[in-house]
Amino acid sequence: MSADARVPESSSTGIQELFRQIGVLREGHFLLTSGLHSPVYWEKFRVLQHPNHTGSLCAMIASRFRALKPAVVVGPTTGGIIVAFETARQLGVRGIFAEKEGNSRVLRRDFAISPGERVLVVDDVLTTGKSVVETLDAVRSVGGDVVGIGVLVDRSESPPSLGAELFSCLRAPAVTYTPDRCPLCARGVPLVKPGSS
Numbered sequence: 001m002s003a004d005a006r007v008p009e010s011s012s013t014g015i016q017e018l019f020r021q022i023g024v025l026r027e028g029h030f031l032l033t034s035g036l037h038s039p040v041y042w043e044k045f046r047v048l049q050h051p052n053h054t055g056s057l058c059a060m061i062a063s064r065f066r067a068l069k070p071a072v073v074v075g076p077t078t079g080g081i082i083v084a085f086e087t088a089r090q091l092g093v094r095g096i097f098a099e100k101e102g103n104s105r106v107l108r109r110d111f112a113i114s115p116g117e118r119v120l121v122v123d124d125v126l127t128t129g130k131s132v133v134e135t136l137d138a139v140r141s142v143g144g145d146v147v148g149i150g151v152l153v154d155r156s157e158s159p160p161s162l163g164a165e166l167f168s169c170l171r172a173p174a175v176t177y178t179p180d181r182c183p184l185c186a187r188g189v190p191l192v193k194p195g196s197s
């Protein structure tokens with residue numbers, strides 16, 4: 001991690017506080033796209049719009065995997081493009097992205113991974129792991145050797161099996177409730193649908 005980085009390494013409290021300050025981590029009573037309710041909502045583009053903060057977090061991922069010598073960094077659209085680009089920039093390697101195609105992801109735009117090439121897969125927020133798994137499939141289907149997976153935030157309750165080491169800058173398991181069991185509904189806290197304002 002470089003000396004000018006703003007996020008102290010191994011300080012999940014520091015990262016959480018940064019996310020709160022810049023509005024990534026909102027607290028209240030939110031309706032998620034899944035239909036579940038949550039006391040917190042993560043607006044990831046609130047951090048991805050800041051190159052300095054994104055750079056500090058990607059530095060943690062880069063330093064974790066630098067010794068494994070990845071030759072290319074791959075992320076899923078949309079936020080993963082930024083994380084892949086910045087992590088690749090810091091490692092001095094290529095940064096590419098995997099795009100949706102039906103229920104899977106593919107490498108388009110003449111992006112190529114050679115058989116046996118060492119690949120680092122990255123994303124912004126891991127919740128179910130679906131985007132990361134689709135990206136891993138796209139990489140492995142062309143013979144890429146996945147040396148690790150790095151995400152800014154791991155929100156999974158228990159990390160899914162990915163077949164490579166998963167590193168997260170911050171681990172913050174999601175808290176969700178079905179509407180009938182939601183304590184915030186019970187207290188009459190107004191429900192907010194993020195992104196609708």
Ligand SMILES: [Zn+2]
Nearest residue numbers: 037182184185
């Ligand atoms: Zn509720």
